[in-house]
Amino acid sequence: MTKVMAINSGSSSLKFKLFIMPQEEVITEGAIERIGSDEAVFSYKYNGKTSQTMPIKDHQAAVHLLLDTLTEQNIIESYDDISGVGHRISHGGTYYQDATLIDEQVEQHIDELSTLSPLHNPVNLIGIRSFKAVLPHAKQVAIFDTSFHQTIPEEFHMYALPYKYYVNYGIRRYGFHGPSHQYVSEEAKKINPAASKVITCHVGSGGSIAAIKDGKSINTSMGFTPLAGLVMGTRTGDLDPQILPFIQEQEGLNSQEIKDLMNKESGLLGLSGISNDYRDVEEAADAGNKQAEMALTVFARRIIQYVGSYAADLNGLDTLVFTAGVGEHSDRLRKAVCDSLTYLGVKIDEAKNATDSLSIEAADSKVKVLVIPTDEEVIIARDVIRIAAL
Template sequence: MTKIMAINSGSSSLKFKLFEMPNEEILVEGGVERIGSSSAIFSYKFEGKKVAKELEISDHEAAVNYLLSVLIDEKMITSYEEIEGVGHRISHGGTYYEDATLIDEVVEERIGELGVLSPLHNPVNLIGIRSFKKVLPNTKQVAIFDTSFHYSIPKKNYMYALPYEYYEKYGIRRYGFHGPSHQYVAEESAKLNPNGKKTITCHIGSGASVSAVLDGQSINSSMGFTPLAGLVMGTRTGDLDPQIIPFIQEKEGLSPQEVKELMNTKSGLLGISGVSNDYRDVEKAADEGNERAQLALDVFAHQVVHYIGAYAADLNGLDTLVFTAGIGERSSRVRTSITNYLTYLGVSIDEEKNNKNELSIEADDSKVKVLVIPTDEEIIIARDVMRIAKLG
């Protein structure tokens, strides 16, 4: 048996799972939330026991070091050499990587270079890689890119109507993100609806994207050249008229970097509601009569509906609709607000099943299978480590 660590670093979080492969048994799983805070939360589940601690974790390197010390201190492993491979989810692979790859200095350099296109993720992904390398210098490290699953998108779907030279010189095109999540739920949905060839997967969390999947392959996805495009998100704008950017720069006297920060960290649910980037907080405010909070929820849902409609056209129909990620898995409200506008596609949900967050929530008369599948990006990461590093 082979022990594989799957690492999923977010802008202020780090999730991990230690697997025993190839039987895919989870030995320990957990995460660190609110990294950079004096009240960060480190939690894990091991041998049926759940533990959560509040402590100061200054950055991602500190989070990695603390995690590795806990593995030894709590006797989850007897030595670091037991971990034969570490897989890191990396946001942007650019034109460099159509598949996962073993990490070397060149790969690290490219991940860092692409940080300008994924500023909330690639830089902290790179910190995670280097932190693990310090403690596990002889362990094979593998990069699994969010963009890889979407390399099957046809050229007519990924090209932007800019001068073609910018595609040739800079690789400006639609890439798509959340690849491991879309891949996992698409594979699981195919098991649950084997005759369903035309699938739309909705990864709805603080970051959010919709993908069109035909016969298991991505043919379109809402995020674009960067993870900023597409849906309204927790703090990200999603799609907007590009002329707005120089307009705001001129009117507000902002630098390009300040505009990037505005669009990436001050917009989305937070920007419209003025309440929070957390869907749960915005939902609560809306229930208390906050009109801007309700508007944020309505805009959020409408954008998902907009992309589902577009991708049903791309697929020339729809067999299966999948909701996943934090909001998609847990909010019956968001699923109702989206599916209410999809009756023309034959979508109908059973509200009792929906309110219970059941796996299959379509009504008996629905022409489309509607699934709520908890995502598991980490198992995709672990499988890719085994395949790329040729372990086991």
């Protein structure tokens, strides 16, 4: 019996799950949010749900608080109980095609790749260093969002730039949300053993779609960075690249301001002028806000376009999966998407869709349509056991 921690570090948050492996039993899970604030929130589930507000200076203080709480509540006897820690890392570049044990060189690579994933890699690294300082005995493993998509063939991952940029800088499509796409595609196979041509839609504040053939990713909507593809909470998704130098010249912006515009000010937030949260925009649309309605339509239309494109890449479609916050909980979004896919044989049962059922296709649908809650953490825990040989 081995205890493994799965960690997802955000800029001001730390999400965690503690597993008993290989049974994959979750002992406790929770999050520390608003790190760096006097009103940080620490919540976890263990014999009920506990939540408390307090000052938490930084991620290292958050890690100490988490482990001390686990000890005080007798969830673990001591820090030594935790044999491995798996860290979700956004970008592995060309360096990593699989999870890996973390050493100084791995940390350097993660830091270097922060230029490609500026919202995630830097804070992922903070999480690694915080846990290494407190749990020096534990095996630390990096699990990259990009790894699952390393099976994407050349014709789908290459950009039509001069080839030297691929050779010199590794500019290609990498894809992200790998643990999520992997998990839900594996679960889809359990539900529908005939599943071979699968499209998985991870739709949340960040979003991506993957085309999966016989369990392997062959294409995905995010690209060289997590900015490409779908309309997201604050990210543009795909756009004509000539727009960027045009805005830069017209507005007198520098390169960092352009990056912030694309990553932090666009998407649902930019389109609606209301919020980056789908629920807020949906509420405004229901109240008659036309700009919010437009934002939701654009959001759904991009998903529809990618599903159609990936059905072509797969030469068919037998299983469509929705997951992540919006995908799992918005029947409106799922209906908007599926109602435009009838040409592929997709047909949903609206009563099932309204209750977020596991399987929402109609009896006469030619495509299985599933709503599967994602579990990226269990993929992380499995990789810790495999890579660290625990």
